[in-house]
Amino acid sequence: MSLFKNISNxxxxxxxDEVTKxxxxxxxxxxxxxxxxxxxxxxTLLGPSGCGKTTTLRLIAGLEMPSHGRIFLGPEDIxxxxxxxxxxxxxxxxxxxxxxxxxxENVAYGPRVKGMAKAPAYDLALDGLDLVGLKTFAQRFxxxxxxxxxxxxxxxxxxxxxxxxxxxxxxxxxxxxxLRRRMREDIRDIQRNLGLTAVYVTHDQxxxxxxxDNIIVMDNARIAQMGSPKDIYETPATLFVADFIxxxxxxxxxxxxxxxxxxxxxxxxxxxxxxxxxxxxxxxxVAIRPESILLQPRKTKGPKPKKSWLGKISxxxxxxxxxxxxxxTKFAQFFVVTPSLAKPFAxxxxxxxxxxxxxVTLLGS
Numbered sequence: 001m002s003l004f005k006n007i008s009n010x011x012x013x014x015x016x017d018e019v020t021k022x023x024x025x026x027x028x029x030x031x032x033x034x035x036x037x038x039x040x041x042x043x044t045l046l047g048p049s050g051c052g053k054t055t056t057l058r059l060i061a062g063l064e065m066p067s068h069g070r071i072f073l074g075p076e077d078i079x080x081x082x083x084x085x086x087x088x089x090x091x092x093x094x095x096x097x098x099x100x101x102x103x104x105e106n107v108a109y110g111p112r113v114k115g116m117a118k119a120p121a122y123d124l125a126l127d128g129l130d131l132v133g134l135k136t137f138a139q140r141f142x143x144x145x146x147x148x149x150x151x152x153x154x155x156x157x158x159x160x161x162x163x164x165x166x167x168x169x170x171x172x173x174x175x176x177x178x179l180r181r182r183m184r185e186d187i188r189d190i191q192r193n194l195g196l197t198a199v200y201v202t203h204d205q206x207x208x209x210x211x212x213d214n215i216i217v218m219d220n221a222r223i224a225q226m227g228s229p230k231d232i233y234e235t236p237a238t239l240f241v242a243d244f245i246x247x248x249x250x251x252x253x254x255x256x257x258x259x260x261x262x263x264x265x266x267x268x269x270x271x272x273x274x275x276x277x278x279x280x281x282x283x284x285x286v287a288i289r290p291e292s293i294l295l296q297p298r299k300t301k302g303p304k305p306k307k308s309w310l311g312k313i314s315x316x317x318x319x320x321x322x323x324x325x326x327x328x329t330k331f332a333q334f335f336v337v338t339p340s341l342a343k344p345f346a347x348x349x350x351x352x353x354x355x356x357x358x359x360v361t362l363l364g365s
Contacts, residue, residue, distance in 0.1 A: 011197040012074035012087075012164040013039045014060055019069035021055055029055040031221040032069070037214075039074075042191050042198040044208040047218035048244065056218070057167055057201050062086045073164060089158035090167040093174065095150045097142040103153055104129065104138040110161045128156035131190060148179045155187065159194075166191075168200040172207065180204075184211050205245050209233060217241050234289070235361045237277070242287035242363060249288040249334050250363070255281050265362065268331040270307060272355070277362050285363045290337040292359030295325065295345060298352040309353040313345045327351060 014037040021029045030052040037043045045053035058064040059071060062083030070079045078086055089110075097106050107125035112118070129135045132152040142150055151171060158166055168187070172180040188211045191198050202208055208215050209229040217224045217232060225237040236242035242250060253267045255276065263276035267286055274286075298310065311334070315326035323344050325336040334353065345351060 011039045011195060012076075013037060013072075013197065014165055014199065015072040016056075016059075017070045017072070019059060019066045019071060021052075021059060021064060022067045028067075028221050030059070033223060035216060035223065035226060037197065037199060039197050040195045041213040042188065042196075042200060042211060043214045043216060044200040044202060044212040045216050045218060046202060046205065046208045046245075047224075048203060051218040052221040053201050053203075053218050054169065057090075057169055057199060060165065060199060061088055061090055061167055087161075087164040088167060089161045089163035089165075090169060091151075091154050091158050091171045093170045095142075095154045095174075097150060097153060097157075099142055101141075102138065103134065103140050103142065103145070106142065106153055107157045107160050110157065114161075124160055125156070128160045129153070131159065132156045132186065147175050148183055151175065151183060152186070155190065159190075164197065166196050166198045168198065170202055171200075172202075172204075180207070181210075187211060209245075217244065219244075234359050235275075235277075236287055237364045239285065239287075239363055247290050247335055247337075249290065249293070249332070251286050251288065251332055253284050253286045253362075255279055255284055255362075257281070263362065268309065270309070270355070272360065274360065274362050277364050279362055279364070287361055287363055288334075288355065289359035290324075290335050291339075292356040293327075293334055293336045294354045294356055295327070295336060295338065295351045296354070297345070298350050307354060311351050311353050313347050313349045313351060316345055316347050318344070327353065329353065 016033045016035050019033045020031055023029055033056065045056055047053050055064060059066055062081060066079060070077055073086065104122060104125040107128050108121040111121045111124055126135055126138060129138055132155055134149060134152050137145065172183050175183060184207055200211060212229055214226065214228055215232045216226050219240050225232060225241045233245055236245060239250060242248040251267055253265050256264045256266055258276050261275055262273050263279065265272050265274050309329045309331060311327040311329040313325055314328045317324040322337050322339050323341060325345060327334040327336055
């Protein structure tokens, strides 16, 4: 790993300043994007197909040129620099390994093209393969490897160039579920251990939450929200983000009063204090995560518990690690997820519903 020990010293931040890309006509693929990816962090571009995330990655790589705005690699303006002049590597979805080359030759290809002699290039390739746990596979051909192993070779090949920024274009989409989980952990460990600056594109919300320091959620060529995985998940800024990242119960509510940064919010019979997030007095919407809804059994007779809704389990589903419930109330139907498996609620059972202190947020105006 010694040949890679100084890779973090070569990392750089990435800054977009009002970047727009228009392919044809007047409809932009990305529209006035402004953000900074700090050196040594992994940031994920997340969003549905057609939102602009892959175009953004290609703009960083130099595979596309912006129609307007500027792009910086550290302090350097690279807006008009070709891909070959940018110290950036990309790991592709398709692996893109040369089938006629052995594994070590694939990893050493970039340095060899840049003029490195065969012996040091071989040592560099072995070092990179050791980093991804494939040193003993150096003499094999790509078709002798599994999909996960080929993806690791692709990562090692990108690292061999010691880039300032490493880009990942949906690198795990061709792998099965268990292998995806293992590979995303490997990628995250390598990024942290080397202190790499990395930009990761995916449409998989769980993957983005698992690997990222920060997430940029994109919608219709613009940035819908930027923040840490926890912020994005627990305090979505818009209905789109709440609906796209995981599941959310979206309820109508009303802001009764605002004092400083806190709003008094009425959700049916419940009144909560929540950050107002620039909302004004009147009608609003509240997003509640399924795991933030707490269920308790209740008696069908007797006084109603304070600060709760009364409901009935209309559907109970066992999904292995948790239970999923549909709960019907007079006010709304809730989707609830709970890790409690010991005594699951039965369909038709009466319950009282309260809310946790996290995962409940006003959607922005």
